[in-house]
Amino acid sequence: MTDEPSATLDGVARTYGGVPVLTDVSLSVGTGVTAVVGPNGSGKSTLLGVLAGAVEPTAGTVRYRHGGPREGGDKRVGYLPQRVPFRDGLTARETLGFYAALVDGDPDAALAGVGLADAARKRIETLSGGMRRLLGIAQATLGDPAVVVLDEPTSGLDPEMRERAFRAAARAGDDAAVVVSSHDLDLVDAHADAVVVLRRGSVAAGGPRERLLAEHDAADVRELYRAVVGGSPDGPGSGDEASDGDADGERDAESVHVAGVSDR
Numbered sequence: 001m002t003d004e005p006s007a008t009l010d011g012v013a014r015t016y017g018g019v020p021v022l023t024d025v026s027l028s029v030g031t032g033v034t035a036v037v038g039p040n041g042s043g044k045s046t047l048l049g050v051l052a053g054a055v056e057p058t059a060g061t062v063r064y065r066h067g068g069p070r071e072g073g074d075k076r077v078g079y080l081p082q083r084v085p086f087r088d089g090l091t092a093r094e095t096l097g098f099y100a101a102l103v104d105g106d107p108d109a110a111l112a113g114v115g116l117a118d119a120a121r122k123r124i125e126t127l128s129g130g131m132r133r134l135l136g137i138a139q140a141t142l143g144d145p146a147v148v149v150l151d152e153p154t155s156g157l158d159p160e161m162r163e164r165a166f167r168a169a170a171r172a173g174d175d176a177a178v179v180v181s182s183h184d185l186d187l188v189d190a191h192a193d194a195v196v197v198l199r200r201g202s203v204a205a206g207g208p209r210e211r212l213l214a215e216h217d218a219a220d221v222r223e224l225y226r227a228v229v230g231g232s233p234d235g236p237g238s239g240d241e242a243s244d245g246d247a248d249g250e251r252d253a254e255s256v257h258v259a260g261v262s263d264r
């Protein structure tokens with residue numbers, strides 16, 4: 001392992017139709033799991049899209065240690081978008097085989113890695129929502145990527161499947177920089193090495209989880225979130241509007257190195 005970041009964003013901004021969605025985001029991610037949390041609409045998916053090379057920033061730069069998705073790097077960036085259009089009719093193994101052929105990956109190892117080896121012959125349309133998400137995580141980890149970007153891999157899943165999805169993400173984090181957005185603060189608390197709290201498109205707090213908790217005198221990520229954003233992502237005050245005020249602007253645009261490997 002090394003302290004050198006796997007990916008670094010510097011002054012990244014993104015607007016849609018002139019409306020700012022990300023503003024001056026600077027951060028770096030390294031090996032391990034970095035969780036991106038924040039209210040609905042705070043820019044999590046946009047940030048993950050930028051990291052994955054699927055969304056073009058309107059300002060700023062993204063650098064990858066091993067070369068990025070558009071640079072023909074020696075290690076690609078794996079990406080699980082919020083909605084994955086897997087094709088009905090194919091089995092789980094056939095689906096992964098298709099993606100594996102694109103990146104010279106091992107579909108059986110990827111299936112086993114997310115605990116789906118026994119479901120290899122099941123057709124996509126017979127998989128539960130949770131199994132599809134796990135298959136999506138397997139797809140994103142094919143080909144030994146240096147950076148794995150998972151956009152809300154647990155949304156809509158039951159507690160057991162959520163835990164499995166995060167465990168699979170954490171396993172991938174042994175070798176890669178795994179960046180996962182989530183509203184599930186308890187799982188973030190249990191599995192994330194580093195946390196980025198987004199608020200209105202800016203980094204309100206970010207860094208190794210233990211360090212952030214100590215800095216904000218928080219017992220867990222839920223308390224950290226409350227201290228930085230106000231409310232919780234799944235309760236009253238979860239929206240940006242509801243938490244207007246005290247924290248606004250104070251910590252915006254902080255430049256952070258989020259996945260300190262030495263803090264794992």
Ligand SMILES: Nc1ncnc2c1ncn2[C@@H]1O[C@H](COP(=O)(O)OP(=O)(O)OP(=O)(O)O)[C@@H](O)[C@H]1O
Nearest residue numbers: 016017021038039040041042043044045046047181
């Ligand atoms: N393609 C797009 N065109 C126009 N506006 C967009 C587009 N994508 C995102 N936005 C807007 O940008 C803002 C941030 O969206 P984003 O999906 O990044 O937030 P998020 O934190 O992931 O939200 P959620 O938690 O609800 O998934 C929202 O106001 C959204 O409506």
